[in-house]
Amino acid sequence: MLKDQTTGINIVWATNDYEELGLEFLPQAEIKIDFIVGIHKKIIQPRVTKAKLNQSNRTREKAEVFTPSWICNEQNNLIDERWFERENVFNISGQKNWKTNKHKIEFPNTRGKTWQDYVDTRRMEITCGEAPYLVSRYDTVSGKSIDVSKRVGLLDRKLRVINENTDDESDWFKWVIRAYQSIYGYEFQGDNLLLARENLLYTFIDNLEYKFGKKAELNELKKIANIISWNIWQMDGLTFTAPYSQDEKVDVNHQISFFDNLDEEIKPEYVARFCVIKDWRAKHNVEYRTLLQGEK
Numbered sequence: 001m002l003k004d005q006t007t008g009i010n011i012v013w014a015t016n017d018y019e020e021l022g023l024e025f026l027p028q029a030e031i032k033i034d035f036i037v038g039i040h041k042k043i044i045q046p047r048v049t050k051a052k053l054n055q056s057n058r059t060r061e062k063a064e065v066f067t068p069s070w071i072c073n074e075q076n077n078l079i080d081e082r083w084f085e086r087e088n089v090f091n092i093s094g095q096k097n098w099k100t101n102k103h104k105i106e107f108p109n110t111r112g113k114t115w116q117d118y119v120d121t122r123r124m125e126i127t128c129g130e131a132p133y134l135v136s137r138y139d140t141v142s143g144k145s146i147d148v149s150k151r152v153g154l155l156d157r158k159l160r161v162i163n164e165n166t167d168d169e170s171d172w173f174k175w176v177i178r179a180y181q182s183i184y185g186y187e188f189q190g191d192n193l194l195l196a197r198e199n200l201l202y203t204f205i206d207n208l209e210y211k212f213g214k215k216a217e218l219n220e221l222k223k224i225a226n227i228i229s230w231n232i233w234q235m236d237g238l239t240f241t242a243p244y245s246q247d248e249k250v251d252v253n254h255q256i257s258f259f260d261n262l263d264e265e266i267k268p269e270y271v272a273r274f275c276v277i278k279d280w281r282a283k284h285n286v287e288y289r290t291l292l293q294g295e296k
Contacts, residue, residue: 004242005276011234012028012244089101119175126237131199135151135156135203172212227280233275
């Protein structure tokens with residue numbers, strides 16, 4: 001859950017909120033298990049539980065935006081209205097709340113619009129923070145937990161569809177894997193990213209217990225966690241690079257000329273590492289920036 005698949009090391013803090021705790025908590029330092037357990041187990045908290053001053057500072061200094069759950073729901077509803085070509089598919093929103101549609105979701109009798117197609121449809125939340133558009137385990141205003149059957153995230157909706165259309169556990173898990181492989185999001189700050197990843201992992205645990213009344217096994221958690229580590233990644237959204245990542249660029253074509261000062265040290269060039277994500281259907285990795293440039 002801490003691994004950065006682009007750099008091969010752990011995700012970094014990428015915020016100065018914790019640097020008073022020591023060098024291990026500087027923005028460019030890796031987040032390691034020892035730094036978030038024991039006496040430090042509560043230093044990373046969801047935004048709703050942070051002090052008001054801290055919330056305000058992060059909004060002002062880091063452009064961290066607080067999005068209420070009901071707004072996430074209304075915007076996600078717009079996406080589904082476009083896909084289903086009808087309104088109020090999963091719920092009816094209004095008065096800063098929503099009423100869940102308790103009937104089984106019906107799919108259009110149209111090619112490419114089956115429940116399996118819906119699960120496979122790719123969705124992404126940019127600058128995802130704690131990923132409230134993907135999963136809604138708790139209300140972002142009150143902090144209160146939301147029942148599995150009433151959740152409104154993009155992944156929550158896919159999992160609801162899977163719960164309604166599969167009964168065999170192995171078949172259920174196969175489609176849950178595909179649902180997770182279809183959901184993406186990136187975030188700059190390491191604490192938010194870890195919370196997002198945790199929210200997605202706990203969402204799997206919640207749904208397994210909701211559907212089959214059982215606890216997740218370690219091998220299942222590892223499979224889901226691996227997908228999450230690829231699909232919910234740390235990135236500077238302006239440069240498409242991993243924060244504070246620098247690779248030495250070696251110029252193999254450099255030749256010393258007669259006029260070069262041999263006593264002068266040749267300083268290496270450093271380039272930031274562009275983030276890599278996985279295309280699970282095509283079974284290959286791709287630099288995220290190439291997707292925006294229309295490259296293959």
